Amino acid sequence: MRLSTKGQYGLRAALDLADRYGEGPVPLNTVAEREEISEHYLEQIMGQLRKAGVVTSIRGAQGGYQLSRSPEEITAAEVIDALDGPMVPVECLSDDGGCKRSSFCAAQNLWKRLADAMDSVLGSTTLADLVEENRQNRGNEDFMYFI
């Protein structure tokens, strides 16, 4: 059970934008370069994020992408859902997929707990949280480095 690279790249790109929130639009190619993601592929990803309302774009020269809201207001779940669909571990939990065995399926209890656990992590972690954590880590590392 792996997350697609799309979801991973998308989150990295979103974090890249979060780190520069408020500094104006960032062109796609600089994000692609910093994050080492194929430019054309990232284009598709940003398109999805735009349609989902996570980022906004400005076309033309000096254009680029930026987060649509402040990083505190965007959860990891929102980014990943936009790219990979909702993170539900098995089909039978999703609204329409309901399987006829559900009334007596012992496994379903497990999937529910698993889905809850995943939700609570992704839904409660914002881009700001991750950027902040990372700044602190980097800080400590630099500190270590110079001793």
Added chain:
Amino acid sequence: MRLSTKGQYGLRAALDLADRYGEGPVPLNTVAEREEISEHYLEQIMGQLRKAGVVTSIRGAQGGYQLSRSPEEITAAEVIDALDGPMVPVECLSDDGGCKRSSFCAAQNLWKRLADAMDSVLGSTTLADLVEENRQNRGNEDFMYFI
């Protein structure tokens, strides 16, 4: 991010065996029938579970499969790992996959938390837990039914 049907079927089959633990070997076709899984496909799945030490098999007439240990001693994680490999949400967390960005990757903190959350559910839930919960549910349902 979906679990493969293999993992789902495998868990269902394991729970089926857990429900009958101590009653001797159960032939594959009866499990397949009760759980509505293709017999040949389930055969492959049971093969993997056997190699992983989750079930044992007895060949020949009157043979079949049974859990290798009591359901209290088998976690959901063990079953799923045997079939789909470890449930790690992204490659860069797995031992050998370590990516070079890890030292400054803000996303990785999220994946770690997600992996921990998943682990703690799957690693702490045993087959016995699920069978027991299910028996209670079924009990309540029957109760409701006859009022």
Added chain:
DNA sequence: TTAATTCCAACCAAATCACTCGGGATTCTT
């Protein structure tokens, strides 16, 4: 006007998934 950018749709190779098929090996029952 030109260069920088986003936007869009089609295409593609490789991998994975969810099975199926066919037959061999083993063991119980009679």
Added chain:
DNA sequence: AAGAATCCCGAGTGATTTGGTTGGAATTAA
């Protein structure tokens, strides 16, 4: 010893998904 019930194994397969690439059109700042 024969036959039936089982597990064991490896190969094949069609559909879908993944992880992109290609090529070009539209928009806008300088």
